[in-house]
Structure formats: C-alpha cells, structure tokens
Amino acid sequence: MTTGPRSAGPTPATAGSGAPKVVAEGVPSALRPDPxxxxxxxxxxxxxxxxxxxxxxxxxxxxxxxGRDLFAAGQRRALALIADHEQHRTLCPRITPAQEGRKAA
Known part of the structure; x- marks a missing residue:
C-alpha cells in the first residue's frame, strides 16, 4: 500500500467504452478534433x-x-460605419488576398 501523493491517471469511462472521462459537465478531459x-x-x-x-x-x-477596430454611435455614424465595414471586407488583404499575376484595373 502506498501512502502520500500519487500522479493522477486516466479514469476508465463507464460501459466499457474507450472514451475519456468528463472532468466537469460538458468538459472533456482531452482535446480531440471533431471532424x-x-x-x-x-x-x-x-x-x-x-x-x-x-x-x-x-x-x-x-x-x-x-487590426481594424472602429466604433460609431448615433444613427448617421452607425449607418456610415456599416457601409464602410462592407467596403473594407472587399478590400482587406487579410480577407481577400491579391492573386498573383492579377493585373490592376
């Protein structure tokens, strides 16, 4: 019989399945990709x-x-920022990277 601290080991799941034990409600003990x-x-x-x-x-x-982070308050400014956001999505290089060999219009 051992006394003192021991390292925690995996706890087998119920019903004989090989699934990891759930640590807390809805929190699995190991991260696995969900395909x-x-x-x-x-x-x-x-x-x-x-x-x-x-x-x-x-x-x-x-x-x-x-890195864009803009704020607007008031109806006129809010509507202008909504339109600007839509335009930014078409021009931002992180969202729509330039295609190689593409000629400028």
Missing amino acids: GWDDGRRPVAWLRITAPGRGTTPSVRSWCVC
Whole structure:
C-alpha cells in the first residue's frame, strides 16, 4: 500500500467504452478534433450592431483580423460605419488576398 501523493491517471469511462472521462459537465478531459463540424472557414471580420429601441442611440463596432477596430454611435455614424465595414471586407488583404499575376484595373 502506498501512502502520500500519487500522479493522477486516466479514469476508465463507464460501459466499457474507450472514451475519456468528463472532468466537469460538458468538459472533456482531452482535446480531440471533431471532424464533423470544421469546414475550414474562420471568422475574420465582425460587425456588432446595437439598436436598443426608440429614443436611444444605436451603436456599431467593426473588427477585422487586420487590426481594424472602429466604433460609431448615433444613427448617421452607425449607418456610415456599416457601409464602410462592407467596403473594407472587399478590400482587406487579410480577407481577400491579391492573386498573383492579377493585373490592376
């Protein structure tokens, strides 16, 4: 019989399956890729619009992986930032990299 601290070992799952034991509700003890959901796409540009209702000021925040982080408050400025965000998504080199050999228009 050993006394004192020992290293933790894996706990076998119930019902004889080889699945890792769950440490906490919904948290598996080992990270494994889930091939069923990853299609290779990643979020690269975000637009968060907050329009709480009448009599309040709408706000917009635009983020991009290139480092863009803009904020606008008020209806006119919010609408302008939404349009600017849409344009940025077509021009950002991190989202739409230039194709080699492509000639400028």
